[in-house]
Amino acid sequence: MFCSAEAQAAVRVSPQPWLTEGDSVTLICEVTGSSTGWTFSWFRDDDHLSDSSRGAGGSYTLSPAALQHTGVYTCRAERGRPAYCTNYSNTQPLWITxxxxxxxxxxxxxxxxxxxxxxxxxxxxxxxxxxxxxxxxxxxxxxxxxxxxxxxxxxxxxxxxxxxxxxxxxxxxxxxxxxxxxxxxxGDVILVSSVDPVIEGDTLTLHCLHRSTNSPILTADFYKDGSLIQNQTTGEMSITTVSKSHEGFYYCKTERGQSLHSWISVRASRSGQIFVFNILSFLLAAFPYLLSTVVLLFKCYRARVTSAEGQIQYAVTE
The missing domain is CATH 2.60.40.10 (Immunoglobulins)
Structure with missing residues (x-):
């Protein structure tokens, strides 16, 4: 197989490389300067991924994403006979928390x-x-x-x-x-946030910390995805009931400096997962009984219809 540097594969991710278990993500492989006739191969940590249903048409989709999907992804494209291929693409890390x-x-x-x-x-x-x-x-x-x-x-x-x-x-x-x-x-300022994902319904608390004092800075602006969300004079910001919509990149800014960005993940509460699991378990357990009841009612209905038709026929004969 002849691979040329002239045709270069590039991989990008949508919507973002940081995910929570159960989310969906798509990796897209594109060939610069050409868009037709290519077949694509996907690799995670240099291991070839043979699941063709996930990687059809230059896209590799994980839905739902699981912990074992964490890794560094690359792609490669080929076409023609004999096969002509691109070099491996750039690396794209994907992290599922x-x-x-x-x-x-x-x-x-x-x-x-x-x-x-x-x-x-x-x-x-x-x-x-x-x-x-x-x-x-x-x-x-x-x-x-x-x-x-x-x-x-x-x-x-x-x-x-x-x-x-x-x-x-x-x-x-x-x-x-x-x-x-x-x-x-x-720098002199960091954002203090939970290193683990926040559970839906819990409280998210952020602090803006200064290097020299190692204590929260009282006046700070807090940002999410580049937009100002709160101005605080207490040194901390709290969101009392976290939902999936609060997931994103956060940072804080003060007169002493600005922190770097941190991705805050939000995952479903375990009680909610158990509730859904219990409903599904109940439905699966009850399905045979519901099916038997439906069949029995149908037979009773058919028997009554047959009996009624017989009585009508007998009355006409009389």
Missing amino acids: GVSRSVSLVVSPSRSQHFSSDSLSLSCEDQSNSAGWTVRRYTDRNTEDCSKQTGSTCGIISLSTSDTGVYWCQSESGEKRHPLNITVHD
């Missing part, structure tokens, strides 16, 4: 933004007590093991902006669990 039933990445201090020169500890905690989980990360350079790792714990004594990236727990077999975005800022 949620709460793993067994493995969690615990961050200390528990926040997504950190000051440069501060220390950070990340640890994989497995409720099933099985060993073999390590902390890995994806930065602007590559995918690598977390430096200074002891067992399932990674410790960084002095953070730098190059430590900004996505961190997760990975098993010996390659399973990825609990990806978290860690941002390191060399």
Whole structure:
């Protein structure tokens, strides 16, 4: 197969690369300067994805997205006989957040933004007590093991902006669990927010923190997706009942500086999931009885109709 750099594949994501379990996302592969006659191949972490139903027509759709779909995606296109192909596209990370039933990445201090020169500890905690989980990360350079790792714990004594990236727990077999975005800022202001997804119905609280005082700044403007949402003189902003519409990129701004952006994920409450599951379970359990009742009523109806027709026929004969 002859691959040429003249035809270049490029991948983009819609709506965004940060997702919550159950969301939908589409990766789109395009060939510069040409749009027809191509067939596309998709790869996650350099492994070929053979699910053609997801990747038809240059699009690869995950609906619903699950934790195991986390990874770095690339695409390649080919056409003609003999096959003529493009080189591999740019890399597109895709991160699906949620709460793993067994493995969690615990961050200390528990926040997504950190000051440069501060220390950070990340640890994989497995409720099933099985060993073999390590902390890995994806930065602007590559995918690598977390430096200074002891067992399932990674410790960084002095953070730098190059430590900004996505961190997760990975098993010996390659399973990825609990990806978290860690941002390191060399400025004077960071946004303090939950490092984990916020559950629908809970309260989301944000603080604007200053480097020198390590305490909330009293007067701060809070932004979501580039738009001002609140001006506070208490140093914090709270949303008492979080919904899916509150998901997005947040940052704060003060007279001392501006924080970087943090993606806040919102996931469905477990009680709501259980409620839906219980309804579905009830319907599935009751279906045979409902079907039997419908069949029995139909037979009774047919019997009554047959009996009535017989009586009418007998009356006419009389």
